[in-house]
Amino acid sequence: MHEVGITRSIIEIAEENARREKAEKILSLTVEIGGLSGVVPEAVEFAFEACSKGTLLEGAELRIDRIPGRARCEECECECDIDRYTYACPTCEAFALNILQGEELRLKEMEID
Amino acid sequence: MCNECGCSPAESHHHDHPEEGGKTLRIEEDILGKNNRLAERNRSFFAEKGLFVLNLVSAPGSGKTTILERTLADLGERHRFAVLEGDQQTSNDADRIAATGAPAHQINTGAGCHLDAHMVGHGVEHFDLDATDILMIENVGNLVCPASFDLGEDHKVAVLSITEGEDKPVKYPHMFHAADLMIINKIDLLPYLRFDVEKCKAFARQVNPKIEILELSCLSGEGMEAWYEWLGQGVKKKAVPSSTFKVENQATLNIEH
Numbered sequence: 001m002h003e004v005g006i007t008r009s010i011i012e013i014a015e016e017n018a019r020r021e022k023a024e025k026i027l028s029l030t031v032e033i034g035g036l037s038g039v040v041p042e043a044v045e046f047a048f049e050a051c052s053k054g055t056l057l058e059g060a061e062l063r064i065d066r067i068p069g070r071a072r073c074e075e076c077e078c079e080c081d082i083d084r085y086t087y088a089c090p091t092c093e094a095f096a097l098n099i100l101q102g103e104e105l106r107l108k109e110m111e112i113d
Numbered sequence: 114m115c116n117e118c119g120c121s122p123a124e125s126h127h128h129d130h131p132e133e134g135g136k137t138l139r140i141e142e143d144i145l146g147k148n149n150r151l152a153e154r155n156r157s158f159f160a161e162k163g164l165f166v167l168n169l170v171s172a173p174g175s176g177k178t179t180i181l182e183r184t185l186a187d188l189g190e191r192h193r194f195a196v197l198e199g200d201q202q203t204s205n206d207a208d209r210i211a212a213t214g215a216p217a218h219q220i221n222t223g224a225g226c227h228l229d230a231h232m233v234g235h236g237v238e239h240f241d242l243d244a245t246d247i248l249m250i251e252n253v254g255n256l257v258c259p260a261s262f263d264l265g266e267d268h269k270v271a272v273l274s275i276t277e278g279e280d281k282p283v284k285y286p287h288m289f290h291a292a293d294l295m296i297i298n299k300i301d302l303l304p305y306l307r308f309d310v311e312k313c314k315a316f317a318r319q320v321n322p323k324i325e326i327l328e329l330s331c332l333s334g335e336g337m338e339a340w341y342e343w344l345g346q347g348v349k350k351k352a353v354p355s356s357t358f359k360v361e362n363q364a365t366l367n368i369e370h
Contacts, residue, residue, distance in 0.1 A: 002258035
């Protein structure tokens with residue numbers, strides 16, 4: 001359950017940015033979580049409700065953008081979706097996949113008041 | 114009209130609406146950014162001290178502490194070690210390491226499932242790093258969470274014991290993807306188990322084609338020399354040029370006298 005630690009980091013970053021803007025409340029926030037990041041979005045949602053109590057984010061809407069894993073084969077140059085770490089190309093079977101996206105773990109934007 | 118659902122404010126609402134006048138801020142900040150910054154700070158501090166730093170990760174019971182005990186006993190004369198031990202509770206592992214004579218410090222993470230860069234930064238305050246060549250960080254036994262947290266180490270070393278099954282690397286791909294070296298431990302048990310070493314290596318390379326692999330038994334001692342050789346190479350690479358210079362100078366002086 002490292003999602004609790006991850007969620008606390010999200011809240012910390014969000015509050016820092018909100019205070020800089022002298023906001024009284026954060027209404028919503030959007031977080032990007034890649035399919036290869038090792039972080040389970042549902043666990044973040046669960047942790048968010050508990051961890052946001054008493055913060056500027058209490059009651060805020062958490063939106064999670066799930067970024068699917070995507071890779072390109074250096075051998076045959078095809079692009080494919082991957083849902084786990086693998087380097088075997090599904091088309092030519094060479095161990096030559098280069099990960100293009102899916103490792104994201106980012107606080108993208110938020111709405112403040 | 115409400116931007117969220119397209120309803121008009123006069124209609125009855127079944128969900129909360131953000132209050133009017135909200136302002137959208139683009140943040141684009143890495144959620145692990147703080148840990149990564151602290152890990153980089155650790156890394157440059159360790160480089161300044163010429164330290165070779167390993168982050169040992171595995172499932173509980175794979176033999177990390179026993180590998181360390183044997184390594185410290187065998188190499189105590191060759192290298193100067195310091196060991197940070199991470200566990201949720203107890204100082205049992207640090208006590209075992211301290212019994213070998215090496216400086217050891219226990220970090221208890223409580224409910225936490227991994228060490229982070231902040232804990233390590235403070236953990237090393239207990240050591241005289243000027244008198245240390247190798248810092249071993251034994252992470253909490255867990256093949257999931259420690260993969261995401263950089264501590265400032267040179268390498269993550271994933272230990273897999275053959276009682277766990279050869280498919281661990283594909284079951285826990287994040288960890289084996291993040292590791293630079295995989296140690297297959299307890300090979301003295303090979304005659305008693307159905308464990309296919311070659312299959313295990315192939316699984317590891319599926320998730321990490323560049324991973325180095327060593328096979329050993331810290332109980333029988335088989336394969337330990339290759340591990341010691343690997344450690345020696347790492348120490349040589351990280352040693353601060355000035356300290357090497359001092360040693361060379363010393364050698365020259367000795368020859369002259």
